[in-house]
Amino acid sequence: MALDGSDYIALAAVAVSIASLVFSWKASQKVDASARENTDIQHAVIENSLRQSIEGASARINDIAGLILPFESKKQLNTISKEDELTLQGYHRSLDAAIESWLNTYENACSNYIDGKIDKIRFRRNYDVEIRNLLDRPDLKKYFDSNTSRYKPILKVYRKWNDLENC
Amino acid sequence: MSRTKLIVQYRKILAEARSVEIAKAEILASVNTLVWVEPGKPNRSLTRHEKFQIIEEIFEDLDFQKSLPSLESERVYGSINEADNSGILDVISALKRGVKD
Numbered sequence: 001m002a003l004d005g006s007d008y009i010a011l012a013a014v015a016v017s018i019a020s021l022v023f024s025w026k027a028s029q030k031v032d033a034s035a036r037e038n039t040d041i042q043h044a045v046i047e048n049s050l051r052q053s054i055e056g057a058s059a060r061i062n063d064i065a066g067l068i069l070p071f072e073s074k075k076q077l078n079t080i081s082k083e084d085e086l087t088l089q090g091y092h093r094s095l096d097a098a099i100e101s102w103l104n105t106y107e108n109a110c111s112n113y114i115d116g117k118i119d120k121i122r123f124r125r126n127y128d129v130e131i132r133n134l135l136d137r138p139d140l141k142k143y144f145d146s147n148t149s150r151y152k153p154i155l156k157v158y159r160k161w162n163d164l165e166n167c
Numbered sequence: 168m169s170r171t172k173l174i175v176q177y178r179k180i181l182a183e184a185r186s187v188e189i190a191k192a193e194i195l196a197s198v199n200t201l202v203w204v205e206p207g208k209p210n211r212s213l214t215r216h217e218k219f220q221i222i223e224e225i226f227e228d229l230d231f232q233k234s235l236p237s238l239e240s241e242r243v244y245g246s247i248n249e250a251d252n253s254g255i256l257d258v259i260s261a262l263k264r265g266v267k268d
Contacts (some may be wrong), residue, residue, distance in 0.1 A: 058255045072265040124231045130252045137262045
């Protein structure tokens with residue numbers, strides 16, 4: 001059977017539509033890959049900034065520790081003056097504020113995790129031990145009372161990771 | 168069967184399915200028949216949305232467990248959990264003990 005002109009046109013139309021289908025499928029794959037890459041970059045930026053905030057807040061606590069320790073030594077040796085005693089009290093207030101700021105950085109990190117703004121699996125891998133340490137330390141118990149705590153996102157993440165059967 | 172065991176089974180169904188869409192439909196039908204209650208409140212059944220939240224969380228947990236390195240790779244490459252705040256927590260403990268003494 002011989003093909004006439006209209007058959008060739010129809011075949012050409014089919015070929016063009018297949019080509020455009022392949023082209024649009026490839027384009028959509030590229031768009032998907034690019035969107036995934038953008039999301040990964042956004043996650044990485046947020047994760048880096050969270051880690052930097054935590055490191056910064058830890059450094060602040062270390063700085064205050066350096067100021068407190070000489071006064072604490074004097075206090076233990078009973079050689080501390082009234083004036084130094086007052087200074088020490090001031091430093092302890094600064095320490096409490098620094099601890100709260102430090103916990104705020106973890107709270108912020110946990111909020112980002114809950115909101116899905118960071119890679120959840122990577123976050124858990126990096127923060128699992130740290131979050132557990134925060135909740136397990138007797139010195140920080142007062143910050144994590146389940147009724148009065150201001151750090152609800154940290155508590156929520158801790159429970160989610162450690163009490164899955166009852167979530 | 169506990170929730171976790173059931174959800175692990177869902178995960179297996181999804182992983183082994185020839186058609187993910189069919190597997191999803193099968194799981195959806197199963198979830199619709201489940202009656203889960205809120206812990207401590209036996210009279211309050213969880214909504215479908217709440218049930219899916221739990222499933223999603225346990226899926227996430229399974230993905231996390233899967234992402235952990237095996238003992239062998241830990242021996243070869245070291246632990247990947249490098250971030251640790253125990254140093255700063257020790258500093259806080261020492262300072263707080265100083266106050267109490």
